[in-house]
Amino acid sequence: MVEDVVRTLGFLCLGSRLRRIGERLQADTQQVIDEAGVGIQAGQYPFLAAIDRAGPLTIGELAQAVGITQPGATRTIGQLLELGFVDMQPALDDQRRRLVSLSDKGQELVDHSKATIWPRVAAAVADLCGDLDGPILEQLAAIEDRLAALPLIRRSTVTGPHALSNAQ
Amino acid sequence: MVEDVVRTLGFLCLGSRLRRIGERLQADTQQVIDEAGVGIQAGQYPFLAAIDRAGPLTIGELAQAVGITQPGATRTIGQLLELGFVDMQPALDDQRRRLVSLSDKGQELVDHSKATIWPRVAAAVADLCGDLDGPILEQLAAIEDRLAALPLIRRSTVTGPHALSNAQ
DNA sequence: CGCAAATATATAACATGTTATATAACGTTC
DNA sequence: GAACGTTATATAACATGTTATATATTTGCG
16 A cells, blocks of 8 residues: 555645545536436536526626636536526626526526535535544645545435444 | 635535635645746656655555645646656556656756745745744634735745744 | 567546636726 | 736647557467
8 A cells, every 4th residue: 555645744735635625526516416317417516506696697607606707607508508407598788798697497407406416415525524623734635534434425315324333 | 806715604514715825825835836846847857856755656546645636636737748857667567557667857957946935935935924824714714814915935045034023 | 499478667638627818708987 | 098017818839647549469279
């Protein structure tokens, strides 16, 4: 077995480490979404959630809301348009802006997700790290150890918290 | 100004959030590296560090050490070969394995980095989050706020900790 | 021994982020 | 009101991760 250098190097590799854990978490979240039979990608959800919360938004506002660059938002909104979850129309007062809104199908997806998938994901992630405390490097180590011990999807059921049964 | 949904949604979007902060941190780290005039990418460093710590490693061991998949390791090692920082040769006992070692140039880079760049990065990241404590969502919020207040590269000098001058 | 299964690496195809730049619409100034 | 700078979105090119699969060894077994 080889040493995990990214973990060993601590603050020096914190960027890599956060990204790595984030990617892992998002992939695991995707499993929960797929299990629920919803045909959407984890990374597309925040866009729908943003519109659901704030009402129709432009591409630029969506990029800001989700924290990515504008070309990234343009691409994801293109996918959601393709999938029929959102509609897009030029703003009345400014033809440069495109207002993106939830379609009926998109609103249904959001409503259904709010009732089922999102609470399940949030509960699983809370089970994973809701009780943690202390320096960030220690929390990240605990998260990695716990994910290795019991994947996120197994934490998304109704069997209650698993945190205490796992490594620090 | 638009609401940051990924932050608002908390545990539900923790994967996206970690990835986003990790990407940001790594991009900021790249600035510190570039400022030092070293022609290398932040994501390539962990591979060099792994070999420096453990001695020559195979592609598969490097993938494990750095925590990515084997094809990703193959690609990055290809780049480092191209740059002349590593050498690769088939293992004597098993022709399938390729042992990757630091070249003289690579060892020099590592030695130089250990003396200058790495301590600077580690200090900057420690300045950013070394004093944090408490629930992970709060720490992440503090990290984002602090990065917005003072970018990582401005924390990499000898002017001491800035944490207290910033939010949260 | 000889062949099938397993293992290590390489390659292809794709996902999703970025930066740089093109294009179209708006707004300001002389 | 025409020209020029600014802003919003789209597109291109690239970076770097992934999964699936091909290829070349090695290992194990009848």
